[in-house]
Amino acid sequence: MAVASKKIPAPDQVTIRTALLSVSDKTGIVDLARQLHDKGIRLVSTGGTHKSLSDAGLPVRDVSELTGFPEVMDGRVKTLHPGVHGGLLAIRDDEEHVAAMAQHGITGIDLAVINLYPFEEVRAKGGDYPTTVENIDIGGPAMIRASAKNHAYVTVITDPADYDALLAELASGATSFAFRQKMAAKAYARTAAYDTAISSWFGEVLDTPMPRHRTIGGVLKEEMRYGENPHQKAAFYVTGENRPGVATATLLQGKQLSYNNINDTDAAFELVAEFPAEQGPACAIIKHANPCGVATGKTLTEAYSRALACDSTSAFGGIIALNQTLDAVTAEEIVKLFTEVIIAPGVSEEAKAIIARKANLRLLVTGGLPDPRVPGLTAKTVAGGLLVQTRDNGMVEDLDLKVVTKRAPTAQELIDMKFAFKVAKHVKSNAVVYAKDGQTVGIGAGQMSRVDSVRIAAIKAEEAAKALGLPKPLTIGSAVASEAFLPFADGLLSAVAAGATAVIQPGGSMRDDEVIAAADEAGVAMVFTGMRHFRH
Numbered sequence: 148m149a150v151a152s153k154k155i156p157a158p159d160q161v162t163i164r165t166a167l168l169s170v171s172d173k174t175g176i177v178d179l180a181r182q183l184h185d186k187g188i189r190l191v192s193t194g195g196t197h198k199s200l201s202d203a204g205l206p207v208r209d210v211s212e213l214t215g216f217p218e219v220m221d222g223r224v225k226t227l228h229p230g231v232h233g234g235l236l237a238i239r240d241d242e243e244h245v246a247a248m249a250q251h252g253i254t255g256i257d258l259a260v261i262n263l264y265p266f267e268e269v270r271a272k273g274g275d276y277p278t279t280v281e282n283i284d285i286g287g288p289a290m291i292r293a294s295a296k297n298h299a300y301v302t303v304i305t306d307p308a309d310y311d312a313l314l315a316e317l318a319s320g321a322t323s324f325a326f327r328q329k330m331a332a333k334a335y336a337r338t339a340a341y342d343t344a345i346s347s348w349f350g351e352v353l354d355t356p357m358p359r360h361r362t363i364g365g366v367l368k369e370e371m372r373y374g375e376n377p378h379q380k381a382a383f384y385v386t387g388e389n390r391p392g393v394a395t396a397t398l399l400q401g402k403q404l405s406y407n408n409i410n411d412t413d414a415a416f417e418l419v420a421e422f423p424a425e426q427g428p429a430c431a432i433i434k435h436a437n438p439c440g441v442a443t444g445k446t447l448t449e450a451y452s453r454a455l456a457c458d459s460t461s462a463f464g465g466i467i468a469l470n471q472t473l474d475a476v477t478a479e480e481i482v483k484l485f486t487e488v489i490i491a492p493g494v495s496e497e498a499k500a501i502i503a504r505k506a507n508l509r510l511l512v513t514g515g516l517p518d519p520r521v522p523g524l525t526a527k528t529v530a531g532g533l534l535v536q537t538r539d540n541g542m543v544e545d546l547d548l549k550v551v552t553k554r555a556p557t558a559q560e561l562i563d564m565k566f567a568f569k570v571a572k573h574v575k576s577n578a579v580v581y582a583k584d585g586q587t588v589g590i591g592a593g594q595m596s597r598v599d600s601v602r603i604a605a606i607k608a609e610e611a612a613k614a615l616g617l618p619k620p621l622t623i624g625s626a627v628a629s630e631a632f633l634p635f636a637d638g639l640l641s642a643v644a645a646g647a648t649a650v651i652q653p654g655g656s657m658r659d660d661e662v663i664a665a666a667d668e669a670g671v672a673m674v675f676t677g678m679r680h681f682r683h
Contacts, residue, residue: 157299298331340364401509415468567628588621605645636665
């Protein structure tokens with residue numbers, strides 16, 4: 148049942164007489180309190196904040212003076228009291244509310260400066276269960292929500308970044324309704340994100356990734372000039388997930404990343420992370436979220452050159468992801484090609500100086516690689532809904548590969564198969580990848596017909612051979628991977644025509660027997676993975 152409104156118009160200007168300060172993040176709080184005091188505003192505070200202000204020599208009342216009740220239970224209970232919430236929720240122009248305040252000795256609170264226990268930080272650092280639970284704030288969110296609801300009369304500040312804006316408002320001693328409304332909206336967004344982090348943590352702990360109610364929270368990292376297209380607005384939010392990548396990387400140089408840059412850079416780095424640094428250098432080059440080329444090498448420079456050779460035309464203006472520290476020799480090669488973004492776990496000082504010659508080239512350093520096996524969630528909006536799924540953390544090394552043809556793959560073919568299947572996992576469906584000797588030699592992405600993806604990849608390989616001056620395409624003697632089953636024999640036969648001698652696919656088609664028979668007749672080896680990697 149809805150609660151009826153008192154229908155009292157909110158005043159535009161509200162004079163601040165009493166301020167309640169209760170913060171976990173004490174950045175700038177002493178300076179703010181001092182300026183509030185200089186304006187004649189009474190200060191009330193709690194726990195550690197009260198101590199910080201008192202130690203700074205500021206006159207500040209303890210919240211227990213408002214409640215007439217001491218902090219108890221190790222500070223768990225201190226502000227959950229009518230003396231506090233009455234002061235925050237009272238409608239100042241309502242006779243009944245004013246009378247209740249007078250009867251019970253409740254002091255009106257005009258300004259609430261509150262931020263919350265660092266639950267997100269504790270969770271990100273892997274705090275144990277009791278520590279994480281203890282950092283779930285109760286009183287803070289309650290005060291924030293009460294203040295935000297009563298923004299007609301109360302100003303609520305939840306972010307130290309807004310202290311300067313508050314002081315600018317208070318130049319006249321009062322805050323405007325527009326400012327209070329804006330801060331209230333920000334306050335509810337903050338508590339929503341906070342509760343989202345808590346519920347997500349419980350989902351992880353209890354292994355319930357798909358609860359009945361789902362929220363996704365984030366903190367604004369930056370607003371962008373536009374989204375995928377200039378007429379679309381966009382912003383980048385970070386969730387706090389402690390995963391090396393574009394959201395946590397340091398931008399060492401270059402202009403702001405665009406919406407498309409971020410999307411493509413994430414795709415590139417997640418792909419190159421399939422190849423652990425300790426197993427040798429690897430490079431992935433991405434364009435429009437699809438790989439143009441992926442390769443390993445004895446050196447990072449060799450890995451880059453081999454990745455570029457797969458499709459040097461498409462690589463123009465792309466994203467380059469590396470699995471090891473960017474060195475000077477590789478940097479010299481990369482700057483020869485117009486590139487939007489480089490992302491790597493680290494960069495040498497010499498390489499940094501070389502990249503600096505290209506002022507607009509963005510250079511991101513992550514400090515490490517994401518672990519492809521670590522679980523997580525991905526989300527996508529649809530009209531009226533949200534599609535949420537667990538991250539595709541399946542690894543071909545962990546699968547029980549089944550040889551289904553008369554001929555088993557050779558040791559080298561098996562290596563090429565696994566390499567191709569790793570890459571196919573990161574190619575938009577329908578996806579087909581040819582690979583040979585740790586290098587992609589043809590990639591077909593995003594076609595409505597799988598056989599078209601097979602043929603396009605072969606055509607790309609032929610074009611690459613001409614560009615490199617090779618007598619024949621590198622698909623000759625390669626392994627080919629399909630991220631989903633081959634529904635008909637035509638796709639396999641097209642791959643064989645392009646020179647593939649080994650095929651890796653999930654299997655599971657109604658016509659598997661026909662495809663296997665075609666493979667046997669062509670003399671190629673084929674294995675089933677039992678795992679599909681659709682990527683839409």
